[in-house]
Amino acid sequence: MKKTAPVAALATLSLLATACGGTSDGPSGKAAEGGTFSFALSADPGVLDPAMGVLGVTNTTLSLAYDTLVANSPEGKILPGLAEKWDVKPDRVTFTLRKNVTCSDGSKLTPSDVAENVNHIADPATKSPVYGVLVPVGMKAEADDAAGTVTLSTPQPFSFILESSTLMFVVCGKGLKDRSSIAHATSGSGPYTLTEAVPSDHYTFKLREDYAWGPNGAATKGSGMPEKVVLRVVPNEQTAANMLISGDLNGAIIYGADRKRLEATPGMGKATMSAGNGQFFYHQGDDRPAKDPAIRKALTQAVNLPELAGIASSGTGRPVTGLVGDPKPCQGDGVTGHVPAFDPAAASAALDAAGWKAGADGVRVKDGKRLSLRLLYVTTKGASTQAANEYLAATWKKIGVDVTLNGVIDTKLSESLNATQDWDVVWLPIGVTLPTQLVGFLSGPAAPKGANFAHLANERYEKLVAEAVTKPGEEGCKLWTESESALYDAADLVPVVENTVLVAQRNATFTVQAGLFVPTSIRMTEAG
Template identity: 80%
Template sequence: MKHTGSAAVLGALSLLATACGGAAESPSGGSAAGGTFTYALRADPGVLDPAMGALSVTNTVLSLAYDTLTNVGPDGKIIPGLAEKWDVKPDSVTFTLRKDVTCSDGSKLTPADVAANIDHITDPAAKSPINGVLVPAGMKAEADDAAGTVTLSTPKPFSFILESTPIIFIVCGKGLKDRSALARGTSGSGPYTLTEAVPGDHYTFRVREDYAWGPGGATTKAPGQPATVVLKVVPNEQTAANLLVSGDLNGAMVQGSDRARLEAMPGIGKSIQSAGNGQFFYHQGDDRPAKDPAVRKALTQAINLTELAGIASGGTGRPATGLVLEPRPCRGDTVTGHLPAFDPAAAAAALDAAGWKAGADGVRAKDGRKLTLRLLYGTTRGAGVQAAAEYLAAAWKKAGADVTLNGVIDTKLSESLATAQDWDVAWLPIGVTLPTQLVAFLSGPAAPKGSNFAHLTNTRYEELVTEAVTKPGADGCKLWLEAESALFENADLVPVVENTTLVASRNATFQMQAELFSPTSFRMTEAG
């Protein structure tokens, strides 16, 4: 299989893992007319061209202004969006578009507009980081404006060709002719239009009063729909929590120490949502100790994963059951029973058997080379990740490894993983919505030539995904689930915990899915 990818996409899939589903419901009184909804962004979204939307915080912003061909319902099923119906084949899907959709500049959305989006993303000259990951590799688009249809096709059968479309934002109108205007502006068919962008500070959107093609026929005419949405860049969670309590924010996502304070506070709407997995990868390059599967499994046996899960999540996580976020297209637990059990004595024996003998200083060595591990992690992922890294280091030192902690800010993490390659173990959160989005990172050409940053070579995984990707949707799920388990059985990566986050609200209600807003769900409520 051929894949495309980049360090930027690695950041999209793993550094800002996404929250999924649910609503932040305020306990306040009845709906309030119009008004301004203010939400805290954890980082600046950067360039706002949807074709360059690698970070989930960027896509949070884009979800206000852009629609997608389809949407995902609360039960995980695909429902209409810009397309009112579709016909799916193993290697193509033909969408019939709604006829009433207009872009923010007043122009009518056409099938040719949709096709132009796909053509731009897949054009190598565009260097889109979502090509081959969020948009299937080799996808082509053919528009029939007279029939009102657009057909998306792939060179070979692709299992989630329909399920890929809820995450592809469609640009229309003037933005198709001048994409440079999208860096700090919007040109979409969504419910809101960007009116002011102050990078590093705030982004202001104004409602489109003519919007009438949201999920289930949702419009912007409902009582309480805010006329203005302001997204404030608030990197510090404590600051965001304080602003929420004071009423200066209507919504924020909180994972750290302030979460408990907000959960216990009256007047705060609360929704607990999935926020991606916490796990660690072993670097399997030729010169790394974890190249040997016996070493990987022994190092995994040396860790009490249940304790580590509690530490990493601050006690707010759930047992990891897979790599894909809810609502998953393939249901099942791929983790339980597929990881070596905690057994320090067995870990020591396995390292002995692999030739790593303890020296006088307690550090193991083989052929004159010490068992050294450089542990890479993101420092801006919260105190839990720092504590998890320290826990891993202590356990592996006890097992006879010489461990060095290497904490870097998140914006440098993908560069360190894919380019510098100066690591042996990496703690790396993941948040993807389809198993196909991971394949380029778990197989294929190794970094820096490809996206396979950990230099994984798991023949069983590769065989399973090669077959699975040719089967439509649910037909391939058994294979996709087996493929994940094959990674864990080989200790290529070790899932530790499914993180959760608090989506908190005050004087408003709203819904999010995969860290994307459902803008027509925004409701301002009377202060209570």
């Protein structure tokens, strides 16, 4: 089957790992009319063209100003968005658009506008980093303006052709005619319009009072909708927490140590959200120790995964059931029973049997070569990630492995994984919403020629994926779950924990789902 995604899109997968939907213990109080809703972004969103954005905070920002054809409910049910209905076939989906949708410049949204968005991303000249991740490889769009429909099709059956539309932001109006104009501005049909952009400081949005075509027909007429939304760039979580407590912010996503402090603050609304998985991959290149499945299994058996999960998540994680985040299109558990159990004695015995004997300094040696691993991780994900990797290194040293920690910043991750290939194990948080988004990274041509950064060659996974992608609904989900299990059975990668974050709310309530605002959910409340 045709593989997905350019190598550069790997950064998209890692950086899209962000908050998904959850249940809120929100602040109570009467709705406060008008006003300004202020939310902290952990980094500057960068380029705002939806075809070029790769950061999680970019999509959070864009979700205020842009709509999608369909949306997800918190339970994973597909809801009407710009499209009021749809007809799904194995290799195509035809959407009938709502007739009352207008762009922020007053122009009417047409099926041709939607088609141009999809085809622009799919055009190789665009070099869009979201192609193959948010827009399936080979997808094309055809519009029928007279009938009010747009059809998205793929070269072969694609099991999530409808679900893939939940993350495709639709540009319209002036921005569609001049994409350069939306590098630092917006041109969408969403409920808010960007009115001021000060990079690395703040982004201000103004409410569109005529908006009435959100998910399931949601509108901006409701009581408590803020007239303005200000996204403030606050990289330091402690600073963001202080601003929440003082009332200078209405919302923020908190990953680290300040979470407990905010949860204990009176009047602070809080939601616990899924935030992607913590997991590690083994490099299976020809010259790497983990090429041997016995080595991978032994290394995995040596790790107390529940203990590692607690360290990696600071005790706030959940048991992991698969690679795809909420809202999950498939509800199966592919992890339980498929990851080697904790057994340090068995791990040592397996290394002995594989010919790796302890040397004078305790490090195992085979044919004159030391058993050495370079452990790669990102340093910008907080103290818990650092502690988790230090734990892995200490664990493997106990069974005679020489481990070197290699911490890098986000921008160096893709280079280290794909270009220099200077790693043997990588701790890689990934946040995706469809299993198809991972296929090109878990199979196919190996880096640097392809996106398969770990040099995986799991024939069972590839066979199951080739069948799963052609099957819709529950039939396809069973195969997708089984395909993931094949990876764990072979110890190609080791799922550790489903991370969670705190979405703190002060004098406001709102929903964040799959890293995106549900903008019509934002409500200001009177100070308590």
